[in-house]
Amino acid sequence: MTNFGEILLILIGTSLALLNACNDNLVNPTFVKDTSAVCLAGNPAAYYYSKGFGEGINNWIVYLREGGWCMNITDCKDYITRKGVDTNPKPVALRNLLSNQKEINPDFFNWNRVDVRYCDASSFTGNSEIIKNDTKLYFRGAKIFNAVIQELLDNGMGSAENALLAGSSAGGVATAIYCDKFRRHFSNTSRVKCLSDAGYFFLSKKHDQENTFLSMFDGLIKLHGSKNALPTSCTSRLSAEMCFFPQNLQADIQTPIFFLMSGFDKIQIQYTMVSTEFDVCAIWRNCSLDQIKIMQELRGELLSVLPDHHNSKKGILITSQYAHTQALSPSWNSQAAGTGETIEKLFRDWYFDIKTVHVIDDNQCPYNNCLLN
Numbered sequence: 105m106t107n108f109g110e111i112l113l114i115l116i117g118t119s120l121a122l123l124n125a126c127n128d129n130l131v132n133p134t135f136v137k138d139t140s141a142v143c144l145a146g147n148p149a150a151y152y153y154s155k156g157f158g159e160g161i162n163n164w165i166v167y168l169r170e171g172g173w174c175m176n177i178t179d180c181k182d183y184i185t186r187k188g189v190d191t192n193p194k195p196v197a198l199r200n201l202l203s204n205q206k207e208i209n210p211d212f213f214n215w216n217r218v219d220v221r222y223c224d225a226s227s228f229t230g231n232s233e234i235i236k237n238d239t240k241l242y243f244r245g246a247k248i249f250n251a252v253i254q255e256l257l258d259n260g261m262g263s264a265e266n267a268l269l270a271g272s273s274a275g276g277v278a279t280a281i282y283c284d285k286f287r288r289h290f291s292n293t294s295r296v297k298c299l300s301d302a303g304y305f306f307l308s309k310k311h312d313q314e315n316t317f318l319s320m321f322d323g324l325i326k327l328h329g330s331k332n333a334l335p336t337s338c339t340s341r342l343s344a345e346m347c348f349f350p351q352n353l354q355a356d357i358q359t360p361i362f363f364l365m366s367g368f369d370k371i372q373i374q375y376t377m378v379s380t381e382f383d384v385c386a387i388w389r390n391c392s393l394d395q396i397k398i399m400q401e402l403r404g405e406l407l408s409v410l411p412d413h414h415n416s417k418k419g420i421l422i423t424s425q426y427a428h429t430q431a432l433s434p435s436w437n438s439q440a441a442g443t444g445e446t447i448e449k450l451f452r453d454w455y456f457d458i459k460t461v462h463v464i465d466d467n468q469c470p471y472n473n474c475l476l477n
């Protein structure tokens with residue numbers, strides 16, 4: 105039930121967002137120099153770089169954007185127009201984890217902040233030849249990742265005191281894949297960690313009749329030629345498409361990594377159930393008991409494939425709000441899982457070795473009071 109208080113909160117939230125938007129510094133794209141590192145349609149890859157300042161001058165965040173995947177030629181052609189990845193990148197505002205405002209982003213605001221455009225649809229893993237037909241498609245995700253990292257190293261990133269590889273959704277999957285490779289570019293005196301936001305997709309045993317994630321990842325292997333980008337510690341024991349699931353990568357990741365995920369992740373639910381019905385009922389807060397039960401079963405499966413909680417190198421934060429991606433949204437600065445702390449605060453405490461974080465929201469509903477219906 106929406107009441108007056110909630111509407112008022114929404115209004116306040118909207119005006120804060122508008123205020124925030126007015127204060128944002130727009131950052132222009134930098135095009136990747138390596139001419140083989142191109143987007144799906146062959147146009148140059150790009151990233152947004154905002155230089156560090158003050159005490160943050162030797163600290164770096166590299167953030168990998170979200171944006172799903174494409175798995176076959178028709179799907180990839182459609183992806184190009186649907187997502188506009190062939191268009192010229194526009195200036196963007198860096199928000200929340202990437203914001204340059206101290207009030208919003210007290211611990212990272214003055215770092216070198218890099219927002220990598222996602223235009224390859226392979227979680228930055230593709231590396232295959234051009235396929236010729238009426239149009240050419242380029243599968244160069246891995247080349248884009250490597251070229252961006254190389255340019256940042258050329259700009260001094262290698263001597264970072266603190267560094268963070270972060271990413272959301274498809275970029276969160278990429279973060280799990282590349283975390284240890286990223287670490288190798290720094291000396292052992294640098295603090296280097298990773299943040300995978302909304303990327304802990306898993307293969308549901310109970311509900312995955314359609315195998316959507318698996319056929320998508322299989323398409324990445326076959327079409328994008330992604331196998332070589334995946335950690336050999338995984339591909340040596342499992343088939344390559346299985347190595348896109350962080351549940352199969354996490355045990356071998358040596359670098360400290362933080363997994364932030366909703367127990368009711370919108371994309372996990374949509375892909376698994378091949379339906380958007382849960383979106384509708386979660387927005388209206390009127391899901392049926394059957395719908396709630398399915399979502400709770402998926403949450404249970406997620407909890408069962410998380411890293412071992414005795415491993416202090418792994419940060420875990422599982423929220424319960426029906427959501428997808430939180431690092432660049434206002435949710436980053438809102439209260440996490442009934443802890444009384446913001447996600448930002450929990451994450452920074454983990455990042456700076458102040459405390460271990462293994463927090464799971466015990467609310468078993470994707471919104472408040474879902475069992476009342």
Ligand SMILES: *[C@@H]1O[C@H](CO)[C@@H](O)[C@H](O)[C@H]1NC(C)=O
Nearest residue numbers: 174175176177178179180320
């Ligand atoms: C191509 O991918 C789309 C989207 O995932 C899917 O719906 C379609 O069935 C696929 N086509 C083929 C020929 O595999």
Ligand SMILES: *[C@@H]1O[C@H](CO)[C@@H](O)[C@H](O)[C@H]1NC(C)=O
Nearest residue numbers: 176177178181236237238239
């Ligand atoms: C290649 O182009 C031809 C002619 O436009 C079309 O019929 C065919 O489906 C295309 N093949 C693929 C794999 O897109």
Ligand SMILES: *[C@@H]1O[C@H](CO)[C@@H](O)[C@H](O)[C@H]1NC(C)=O
Nearest residue numbers: 288289290291292293294295
């Ligand atoms: C860090 O690297 C240096 C030089 O390679 C090495 O001498 C030192 O033992 C290393 N320190 C740690 C803590 O691994």
Ligand SMILES: *[C@@H]1O[C@H](CO)[C@@H](O)[C@H](O)[C@H]1NC(C)=O
Nearest residue numbers: 384385387388389390391392
């Ligand atoms: C949920 O609420 C929306 C908006 O009032 C309504 O359109 C929809 O039919 C409701 N669904 C159910 C299952 O009651």
